[in-house]
Amino acid sequence: MRYSKLFGKTKNDAPHDENSINAKLLLRGGFIDKVAAGIYNMLPLGIRVLDKVKQIIREEMNAVDGQEILMPTLHPIELWTTTGRDKTMDEILYRTHAGDKEFVLGPSHEETVTPLAQRYTKSYKDMPFAIYQLQTKFRNEPRAKSGLLRGREFGMKDMYSFHTSNESLDEYYDRVKDAYLRVYERCGLTAYPMAASGGAFTQNLSHEFGIKTPAGEDTMVVCKKCNTALNAELLEGKDKSKCAKCGTELIEEKAIEAGNIFKLGTKYSEAFDMKFVDEDGKEKYVIMGCYGIGTTRLMGTIVEAFNDEKGIIWPKSVTPYHVYMISIGANEDVIKESEKLYKELADAGIDVLYDDRSESPGKKFNDADLIGIPLRIVISEKTLKEESVELKERTDKEARLILIKDAKQEIINFYK
């Protein structure tokens, strides 16, 4: 892609009411654009990152036998009065009407997935199974001031599992917990499962996932040996120095919560009277789990975890492009060689963001750092004298000269 043609260029400033790191950098970098508090347009650069995040999640959910579906945003109010969450979640619900019909804009999908699963689940033979969607959620958050971390309209993967026994749920819950840890690891993040209270979703066991971020809004207390953590708030008045389980010294880390999993038990199957006929011929309530991870929130979390004073530093796995290529000056040979390399890299399946603008080198370097693609290539009259280009990793201080003919292989090796 030629940067001159890309829709959504860098900006010097973010809107004044955006204070979070992720919002500032994503807005300035041309990844997102603000429509209203907590409501954003996703621009071409942003879509490329979000699609990679979504694909990682999709692959890991498929790997634990999740089946992808898509449920609607408009939920008939009757589904929500059935569970009583029209009252308990009233504050954050968006509602709409069509004639005498009232709808809730889905902030979560237990109220639609349970009746859906009920229509296809009669016998113990039909379980266990898990269905998930990558969809948009709506929550009227009073404090939508953290960029992609807390939106009013935001992307989410939500999966729901259905079981005949608590043992089956427990086993699947642990599989999904591991799948979540793989998602974070593939996004370059350090994550710990934290046992937590379930809030409005359930009174049963649940976990949040704490992502290590220098400017996180929460504090977690980590046991590296048990590979687990607790929200520091839950430890008020308790010993925060040693792990209660193994005695290892605990470490405090700033964190952002980016994912929740819940053992719902029979809360929703009882509300909707969702029963199955078990092996013993008796009717029993289906046992459920649910597993949520905000896709846009995860994108924001990645930016909170990886940035410096110059801009974003994308992990390899979710970078919008593989290389940011800068040509310097109007010299004909420089332009010719830049075009040639651009084509060679593209033909090799390398995604290049080619800064072909007639801007100053300084402006181009600053934009490259702000946008945060892991590799930068510079072609100039000086480098061409040595049949070379400058290659610099986003996190390196200095660039190094490499031969033009080696550029393709260097990039391929970097992303291997």
Next chain:
Amino acid sequence: MRYSKLFGKTKNDAPHDENSINAKLLLRGGFIDKVAAGIYNMLPLGIRVLDKVKQIIREEMNAVDGQEILMPTLHPIELWTTTGRDKTMDEILYRTHAGDKEFVLGPSHEETVTPLAQRYTKSYKDMPFAIYQLQTKFRNEPRAKSGLLRGREFGMKDMYSFHTSNESLDEYYDRVKDAYLRVYERCGLTAYPMAASGGAFTQNLSHEFGIKTPAGEDTMVVCKKCNTALNAELLEGKDKSKCAKCGTELIEEKAIEAGNIFKLGTKYSEAFDMKFVDEDGKEKYVIMGCYGIGTTRLMGTIVEAFNDEKGIIWPKSVTPYHVYMISIGANEDVIKESEKLYKELADAGIDVLYDDRSESPGKKFNDADLIGIPLRIVISEKTLKEESVELKERTDKEARLILIKDAKQEIINFYK
């Protein structure tokens, strides 16, 4: 995928209030599930078809330099009062409130895309460009009774282009018209552009695309030589026998409209005061085009175009799986060979829906026909005696025996 594990099995009946062919077949086949009038869940089989339809559209929009973005569903009401469409489209608008803020659930996105583009467009050098999204639309349709053809919540690709001159718009408009024809062709459909009045969207020139379907709700009058058509309604009182342009005899065809493109001109740029500085230094209004195609509607149209009394007949390009494989009976060798072939085909990248249930052959054959995958393979004791399987195209009357060892290559050749 093992059919025994697939979420969303076939059903004998569709809900009584669903009269359209696409709704009946998609509901019975386990592609969609009904939540409310015009609101559906997309099940795993349906998602696979819809994703292929969306990917075809995405590729063709990228091929005409469209850049993918994602705009929100929640539109601040002020954007809609700016254009006056809060009144002219009032009947179909879903509205919601958050405190003293009012939002419209986007039925179309001119009101968000114009201010967005305005923030990134200052000079003639910034144009032309086109941005599109694959997103969900909300329209409170009074007659949501045609399955996926007219939903209240439905998938849509909407693209918007921005130009400095009418010539530039005209040129781009023709490119997109051709891209649309490629989309339909790749979906196996026969489509004709039809000049049409623009309805609520514009008073300027626009086209609908008429898709030939035996049970279509509209009638179009086709000139095969000009490769164009007119809605028969527009010809009331006029000559419907010969093409006004070339004199060729016209043919009447039943059709479904599945796509609209519009030359918006300056309607929205004037409303939002979106100007650019032209080469001559003067400020002028940006000239816009918009291009919409319902993704779920297109999926419904494909079913309307391709079905018989037994079920759906998916075109190769959008089939949920490549092969429906049936094993008959509980014979150990049959099961062993079925499992072996299933693995061999999957390893070759062939998507197999493997009906491994202990249902009767008749039930399995009926489900195969209803689901409509283009190829069916049957393994039984009888076929194994000849080291063979039965291969049948969905549209063939009779199956033919082929050697098991040739099955993989036959399937690959079919989809070439």
